[in-house]
Amino acid sequence: MNTASAPTLSVLDAIRQRHAVRTYTATPLAPGAVQTLLDAAIRAPTAMHEEPWEFLVIRDKDVLSLLGQRAKATLARAGRGAATPEMARLHDAFADPQFDIFYGAPALIVVGSLQTGGFVEADCWLAAENLLLCACSLGLGSCVIGLAVAALNDARTKADLGIPAGFHAVAPIVVGVPAPGAASAPTARKPPHVLLWK
Numbered sequence: 001m002n003t004a005s006a007p008t009l010s011v012l013d014a015i016r017q018r019h020a021v022r023t024y025t026a027t028p029l030a031p032g033a034v035q036t037l038l039d040a041a042i043r044a045p046t047a048m049h050e051e052p053w054e055f056l057v058i059r060d061k062d063v064l065s066l067l068g069q070r071a072k073a074t075l076a077r078a079g080r081g082a083a084t085p086e087m088a089r090l091h092d093a094f095a096d097p098q099f100d101i102f103y104g105a106p107a108l109i110v111v112g113s114l115q116t117g118g119f120v121e122a123d124c125w126l127a128a129e130n131l132l133l134c135a136c137s138l139g140l141g142s143c144v145i146g147l148a149v150a151a152l153n154d155a156r157t158k159a160d161l162g163i164p165a166g167f168h169a170v171a172p173i174v175v176g177v178p179a180p181g182a183a184s185a186p187t188a189r190k191p192p193h194v195l196l197w198k
């Protein structure tokens with residue numbers, strides 16, 4: 001459901017049901033839905049009430065495509081001579097021209113900041129989690145795309161896309177309507193490992 005209002009899940013239900021979605025329909029993400037997601041993001045707790053977060057909203061297919069290509073090229077370079085099997089697997093995926101790191105999602109929302117400071121990243125991740133849960137609550141799919149961080153923070157890419165040079169991307173998140181057949185169940189978790197409970 002691509003709607004800007006009428007969340008259908010409680011917070012607890014959204015926490016329990018949220019999962020990474022990696023197949024999307026081409027349905028554009030409506031500006032109202034984007035605004036609802038941003039409004040949820042900025043309700044996150046923030047150290048010393050600094051609200052350091054800034055957002056990039058990218059819905060343009062050509063821009064998403066360019067960013068995806070840049071990210072793959074950056075990561076393929078970094079993955080050469082990869083030390084771990086996982087990096088080697090990713091390196092192969094990046095070499096595949098068909099592999100879309102954004103999974104065909106109609107929108108990428110990037111949480112980041114123009115500020116530096118000890119808690120800036122924490123604030124951005126808290127905002128990101130609010131956004132992810134809000135998306136789930138609205139019936140939208142989402143996925144954090146850590147693979148896009150390096151490209152988003154690359155000076156040439158910033159200049160080409162009009163991203164302010166001082167912006168530091170922290171949490172890129174794709175959002176959209178899950179395609180039929182997309183994973184619809186939450187993934188498993190280990191039980192909480194409590195080291196101290198007095």
Ligand SMILES: Cc1cc2nc3c(=O)[nH]c(=O)nc-3n(C[C@H](O)[C@H](O)[C@H](O)COP(=O)(O)O)c2cc1C
Nearest residue numbers: 018019020021022101143144145146147148186187
């Ligand atoms: C910091 C971070 C970076 C991530 N980067 C990617 C990514 O680049 N591509 C991707 O498909 N999933 C990415 N994910 C999603 C994780 O793979 C996913 O959250 C994890 O497998 C657990 O699955 P779940 O979200 O469905 O519970 C990322 C998640 C986090 C927290």
